[in-house]
Amino acid sequence: MSQAPMNARRVLFVCLGNICRSPLAEGAFRRAVEMRGLGADFEIDSAGSGDWHLGAPPDARAQRAAARRGIDISGLRARQTSAADMAAFDHILAMDRANHADLRRLAGARHAHKVRLLLEHCPQTELAEVPDPYYGEEGDFEHALDLIEAATDALLTHITAAPGKCK
Ligand code: 4NP
Numbered sequence: 738m739s740q741a742p743m744n745a746r747r748v749l750f751v752c753l754g755n756i757c758r759s760p761l762a763e764g765a766f767r768r769a770v771e772m773r774g775l776g777a778d779f780e781i782d783s784a785g786s787g788d789w790h791l792g793a794p795p796d797a798r799a800q801r802a803a804a805r806r807g808i809d810i811s812g813l814r815a816r817q818t819s820a821a822d823m824a825a826f827d828h829i830l831a832m833d834r835a836n837h838a839d840l841r842r843l844a845g846a847r848h849a850h851k852v853r854l855l856l857e858h859c860p861q862t863e864l865a866e867v868p869d870p871y872y873g874e875e876g877d878f879e880h881a882l883d884l885i886e887a888a889t890d891a892l893l894t895h896i897t898a899a900p901g902k903c904k
Contacts, residue, residue, distance in 0.1 A: 746896055747780040749826040750855070751836050755785030755815035758832040758867050760795040761882050762855060764803050764810040766889040773893065783813065784822060786839040790815040796871070802878040806886070823848040828896065830855040833866035856884060859891040 750762035763783035770779045793815045794800070803810045823829065823844040829852045831837035840852045856864055867884050870877035 745778055745780045746828070747826040748782075748828045748830070748892075748896070749818075749822055750781075750783040750830050750832070751786060751818055751840055752783075752832040752867075753785055753787050753836060753869065754790045754871065755783055755787075755817070756790045756793055756796045757799045757871050757878070758869065758881055758885065759783035759785065760810045760813045760815075761799055761803055761808075761878075762830065762832070762867075762885045762889055763813065764808040765806075765882070765886045766893065768808050769890050769893045773897075775893075775897070780826075782826075784816050784818040786818055786836050788817045791817060798870070798875055798878045801875070802882045806882065818843060823851070827851060828892070829853070830858075830892065833869065855888045855892070858895055859884075859888040861887050861891075 748766060750759040750766065752759040760783050763781055767781050770776055770781065795810045795813055800811055818840065820843055829840055831840050831852060831854050837852060837854050841849050844852050854865055855867060856862060862884055864884065867881050868877065870881045
């Protein structure tokens, strides 16, 4: 994590491998924050519930999908979620129900309220989960990023409590 003020809002995105969906969410959310001029108010990170890809950059297909929308995620490196994350972050967003269940276990009763499914924040989709594009094709990454961009915009609206169409 980079430096942020003491009162920063700390937001963590979590998927399984931290090489496809959560780096896309980190990049999309960071851009939304910066476009609103709120960069100094946020600490943004991503992690994976699994440990297979530790230290790896985002999947090349995820990097390309992000780059097509002007988002650079090439510098990110995969890491695994920890119990310390559950205390350190204020908002912890899971990409799917399996991540959500893992995170709730890790968070325990004290921090469980911070853990939500990312797509809960956006009623523009009926989906509860961001489909895992890892075994898919380029178009699956585009679809994942469509959902992620809509939901991260809505999440930012929710966190900043501005009136908006998403909860
Ligand atoms: P992600 O995608 O959870 O969106 O990063 C995956 C990446 C790797 C694996 C599964 C999902 N894997 O099984 O290695």
